[in-house]
Amino acid sequence: MGIVRLAKTLFTALAAAGILAAQSQPPLAQRIAARLRPNGLKADISFLASDALQGRATPSPGLDMAAEYIAAQFRRAGLEPVGDDGYFQNAGYQTVKPNPEGLAFTLDTAKAGEGTVAIQEAVATDLNRAAAFKVTLSDTAALDALTAEEVRGKVLLVEVPDGGGAGMAAFQAQRRILTLAAKLEPAIVVMVRAAAQQTNPNARVPLRDATAPAPKVPILNVWDKAIRDAVAAAKPGPIEAAVSAHLAAPIVQPVKLRNVAGVLRGTDPQLKDTYVVVTGHYDHLGVRPNAQGDSIYNGANDDASGAASVIAIANALAELEEKPKRTIVFVTVFGEELGGLGARWYTGHPIFPIARTVADINLEQLGRTDDNEGPKVAQFNLTGFDYTDIAATFAKAGAVTGVQVIKHEKNSDSFFGRSDNATFADAGIPSTTLSVSYIFPDYHQPGDEWQKLDYDNLAKVDVTVALGILDMANSAQAPQWNKENPKTARYVQAREKQ
Ligand SMILES: [Zn+2]
Structure with missing residues (x-):
């Protein structure tokens, strides 16, 4: 008991001196x-x-x-x-899921056949015999020179060279197209390919920030042979062809x-x-x-x-x-x-x-x-x-x-x-x-x-x-x-x- 009291007194004294707090507190x-x-x-x-x-x-x-x-x-x-x-x-x-119902694409008389067209950027669209403008994906100088006057409201047909569907170059080209679409506002961008794009079996439904502006320009991939040949035959620039297309609105869910x-x-x-x-x-x-x-x-x-x-x-x-x-x-x-x-x-x-x-x-x-x-x-x-x-x-x-x-x-x-x-x-x-x-x-x-x-x-x-x-x-x-x-x-x- 005596020892306890002594300890208590000591404690009080040390605490009062501010020493105890400093010493008892580890670093x-x-x-x-x-x-x-x-x-x-x-x-x-x-x-x-x-x-x-x-x-x-x-x-x-x-x-x-x-x-x-x-x-x-x-x-x-x-x-x-x-x-x-x-x-x-x-x-x-939101999840934004393309809706393939009623999907159609026609260049003059050539209609994309079953399984030769796919939606990349889903925006509800109806085009009836619209004017078109051709560019080639590998011609980056021509892509960079495009002006809004040339393509606004038109169909931008992008010819994708054979083998242009994979790798870093293709990724960069893809980004360039997205930027162009947002800047020049064509009615639609159509990537005309030699074959279907490789799809990732593990890909998930795309997400979108609901508070950001939604994309306005739809993007289609088309690999129909007749359409591909018609586009290949045309010179870059405005082309004498009428395009019709139908895309349903995507299925958007929070x-x-x-x-x-x-x-x-x-x-x-x-x-x-x-x-x-x-x-x-x-x-x-x-x-x-x-x-x-x-x-x-x-x-x-x-x-x-x-x-x-x-x-x-x-x-x-x-x-x-x-x-x-x-x-x-x-x-x-x-x-x-x-x-x-x-x-x-x-x-x-x-x-x-x-x-x-x-x-x-x-x-x-x-x-x-x-x-x-x-x-x-x-x-x-x-x-x-x-x-x-x-x-x-x-x-x-x-x-x-x-x-x-x-x-x-x-x-x-x-x-x-x-x-x-x-x-x-x-x-x-x-x-x-x-x-x-x-x-x-x-x-x-x-x-x-x-x-x-x-x-x-x-x-x-x-x-x-x-x-x-x-x-x-x-x-x-x-x-x-x-x-x-x-x-x-x-x-x-x-x-x-x-
Ligand atoms: Zn990490």
């Missing part, structure tokens, strides 16, 4: 590490990447389940919900797609209305029914590891006694694998003002250390390493935790545009993607499964990331683009416009 990194455990990460990743979630395709019931799970974890962490529906930020997307967002409010009167965004995508490639053997693309490293890290970092930082000065926004996004759909929805419909969002720290592929280049233990890379001053903040954190922050000479710049950080950069926000490995065995394969991740290493990396994010949130100096680097010019410009 920040240790306190974060105590809350950010390998098993917690393993639990989240093994669920998100389980076969039950069927590879989390956008959209799919598995993706929905993943969103619910992440929301539940944000709830456990005590984050403030900031979506339009609790933690969910609903995105107004689809449920959601980002999951929660915040840890800042407490500093000046800085709390500025935002550090932490992102990771929770979608993956889904199931490919035509695959041999295992057809579920689990996406454990890509990117259940990133989504689980967002959860783990949120949870660890939310439990700390000291709250951040800036507000930290945790967002897991859908549709990265389809081209950054969820991130684009966020920057297009920001929950917090873009101009006051100081950084996006995006997390990808943090769990596998068995990179194709060799083991990547106790280290991570930043994309756009020299684009901003963000790397220095994480390097400082790494010096505390023993994790090296590395610039991958080849991938740092080239991967900057390959994940959701790029969407934030386009909006002017200093951003980067942190990754332990870029290309690993099982990358975008069914074998990307949760058993293959190094959870001790992942926890160590995440503690470092958490420290860096907290440092950023507490620093009066916001991350900045490196204006000396010419590659940042467009991002700097976007920032300055705000």
Whole structure:
């Protein structure tokens, strides 16, 4: 009893002197590490990447389940919900399914036969003996020289050379046609091919942002022999032929797609209305029914590891006694694998003002250390390493935790545009993607499964990331683009416009 009383007196004295608090509180990194455990990460990743979630395709019931799970974890962490529906930020997307009913295409007397015409861009159209204009897909100079006066309201017949239906050149040509269609507004674009286009058996119904303007110009693919011959015989330019066509309106249905967002409010009167965004995508490639053997693309490293890290970092930082000065926004996004759909929805419909969002720290592929280049233990890379001053903040954190922050000479710049950080950069926000490995065995394969991740290493990396994010949130100096680097010019410009 005496000892207890003595201890109590000592305690009071020390507390009064402010010594006890300082001495009994372990260092920040240790306190974060105590809350950010390998098993917690393993639990989240093994669920998100389980076969039950069927590879989390956008959209799919598995993706929905993943969103619910992440929301539940944000709830456990005590984050403030900031979506339009609790933690969910609903995105107004639609599926747009071409309707082949009554599809017809006629060039003079040549009528495309059964199975020789297909819809590429579905827009309801009725054309009766319209004028036509011919171009050749390989003649890029002629394509670039086209004017609206020449083709507006007409049928643009695009002759696709034999063998022009595949590969990178074809992809680029396709993009050029889409841009031309939007700019020149022909009544319809008709790709006249030698044969049917290869269709991807795993292709999904196309998605469209319902709040973006719908395409106005329909695109058809035609490979009817008589039509092909007639087009081949004609000279480029206006042609003496009348085109009739009928396309039904596509079948458009709303689809449920959601980002999951929660915040840890800042407490500093000046800085709390500025935002550090932490992102990771929770979608993956889904199931490919035509695959041999295992057809579920689990996406454990890509990117259940990133989504689980967002959860783990949120949870660890939310439990700390000291709250951040800036507000930290945790967002897991859908549709990265389809081209950054969820991130684009966020920057297009920001929950917090873009101009006051100081950084996006995006997390990808943090769990596998068995990179194709060799083991990547106790280290991570930043994309756009020299684009901003963000790397220095994480390097400082790494010096505390023993994790090296590395610039991958080849991938740092080239991967900057390959994940959701790029969407934030386009909006002017200093951003980067942190990754332990870029290309690993099982990358975008069914074998990307949760058993293959190094959870001790992942926890160590995440503690470092958490420290860096907290440092950023507490620093009066916001991350900045490196204006000396010419590659940042467009991002700097976007920032300055705000
Ligand atoms: Zn990914």
